[in-house]
Amino acid sequence: MPSTARPLSPHLQVYRRQIQMVTSIVHRATGIILVFGGLLVAAALLALASGADAWACVTSLAGSWFGLLVLFGWTWALAYHWLNGIRHLLQDVGWGYSIAQFVRNGWISVIGSLILTAIVWVAVYSCGGIA
Amino acid sequence: MNNIDPLRAPLKNARGLGSAKDGTRHFIIQRITAVALLVLAVYFxxxxxxxxxxxxxxxxxxxxxxxxxxxxxxxxxxxxxxxxLGMQVVIEDYVHAPGLAITCQLIVRFVCFLAALASVFAVLRLALGA
Incomplete structure (x- = not known):
């Protein structure tokens, strides 16, 4: 083993930024965000089970500007992880590996997640908005 | 490999020397839960x-x-x-100090397990009318 510490791949400094690396990093980042979102889901369910006062606390938090920001971010993170997850599952069965397909599918994840987020929030506000 | 011990089967020599992890189990469960969540997340x-x-x-x-x-x-x-499973891989990839890595893995497991128990308990409590 050579004693010099050689850089290990992947080292982000040497690559030009491209959609492939962005989609991969964002998949992990949204995954981490969604774990924290899951903890909020658990907290909200516990509040719903424990009483009207606790639930009023949840809805007033969810309706505040910060709550809306969190919910909006959570929706996008879920939409992205969901769409890009489909892409990963398709890659697991060997589909979509040509560079052209890879780049196109990456953009589908990014733009599709924004469209899905918009659809969900249009549905939320046409159903009566956040309580 | 010098398997000169006449009393031990070759399997004895192989055991414990393969992958230190658990093979494909993690990968497969990650995919199974992913497929389930494709449907369940839309439902949620x-x-x-x-x-x-x-x-x-x-x-x-x-x-x-x-x-x-x-x-x-x-x-x-x-x-x-x-x-x-996902947080486990992130920690394996980015946290290299062994003590810190084990601490993080324990925290992730305990928090995810407790959150799952607590939220399932909340749903059961609502569903069973306590």
Whole structure:
């Protein structure tokens, strides 16, 4: 083993930024965000089970500007992880590996997640908005 | 390999020398929970949207309905399991100090397991009318 510490791949400094690396990093980042979102889901369910006062606390938090920001971010993170997850599952069965397909599918994840987020929030506000 | 011991089968020499991890089990469960969540996450978001603007009593009643309670519990278990597996890989990849890595792995497992238990308990409590 050579004693010099050689850089290990992947080292982000040497690559030009491209959609492939962005989609991969964002998949992990949204995954981490969604774990924290899951903890909020658990907290909200516990509040719903424990009483009207606790639930009023949840809805007033969810309706505040910060709550809306969190919910909006959570929706996008879920939409992205969901769409890009489909892409990963398709890659697991060997589909979509040509560079052209890879780049196109990456953009589908990014733009599709924004469209899905918009659809969900249009549905939320046409159903009566956040309580 | 010098398997000169006449009393031991070659398997004895191989055991414990292979992969230190658990082979493909992690990968496979991550995919199984992913496929489950493709459906269950859409269901969960649809449930939330349908409850937008709902008051306390109707939110409780919706979660208490057996159809919703069962699918919610399935969603919660799949989500926290999938989340734990994903966080495990992130920690394995980026946290290199052994003590810190083990601490992080324990925290992720305990938090995901407790959150899954607590949220399933909450749904059961609503569904079974306590």
């Amino acid at each position: 978001v649809a449930l939330l949207v349908s409850l937008a603007g709902a008051d306390y009593a109707s939110a409780r009643a919706a979660v208490a309905r057996p159809f919703n309670a069962i699918l919610l519990i399935a969603f919660l278990i799949a989500m926290f399991w999938h989340g734990q």
